[in-house]
Amino acid sequence: MAPNHGLSDSTSLSFWAKPDSSVAYYLTATDSAGCSATGAPVYFVTVKPVSINDQEIGQLVNLYPNPSTDQITTCFNVKKLEIKIIEFYNNKGQVIHRLRTNEETIKLNTTVLSKGLNFYKIYTSEELLGHGKFIVK
Structure with missing residues (x-):
């Protein structure tokens, strides 16, 4: 699943999430040299299908x-x-x-x-x- 799955803007601090399945969002920081690090989940979104x-x-x-x-x-x-x-x-x-x-x-x-x-x-x-x-x- 793409890291920005269901996000309105994966580069913004003010975003909304509307995924079609439950997902955990992680923060990945990338420096000017291209090195990146990913931390623990920042947001969890649980999706309950409309029934x-x-x-x-x-x-x-x-x-x-x-x-x-x-x-x-x-x-x-x-x-x-x-x-x-x-x-x-x-x-x-x-x-x-x-x-x-x-x-x-x-x-x-x-x-x-x-x-x-x-x-x-x-x-x-x-x-x-x-x-x-x-x-x-």
Whole structure:
């Protein structure tokens, strides 16, 4: 991998890094005679690839109405993945309701949720699929 992999300017003290994989950057000094020395890593950049969680949750899950009053409906457009757990959180980050399901559509009475801003996380059998937020009036 090139020493300036993902750097905006490898000769500047004010640079930004945008590598496509995790990398350690080293400082190499070269004198006027052409002699160079490389030290220990100066910067480490860890890259986590964008996954279905970050990118497509809006296309995979439809939660409505938002805001809601009596009931929310959650529709999953996910046939290839098994939904296992949906967790609902209040605005303090506390789990207030948890569902286990493999259904494509779920209706939930909002009395089990907090008034105001709520959050949800959806897990498959193997990973966090995504998260979102909604309001209960």
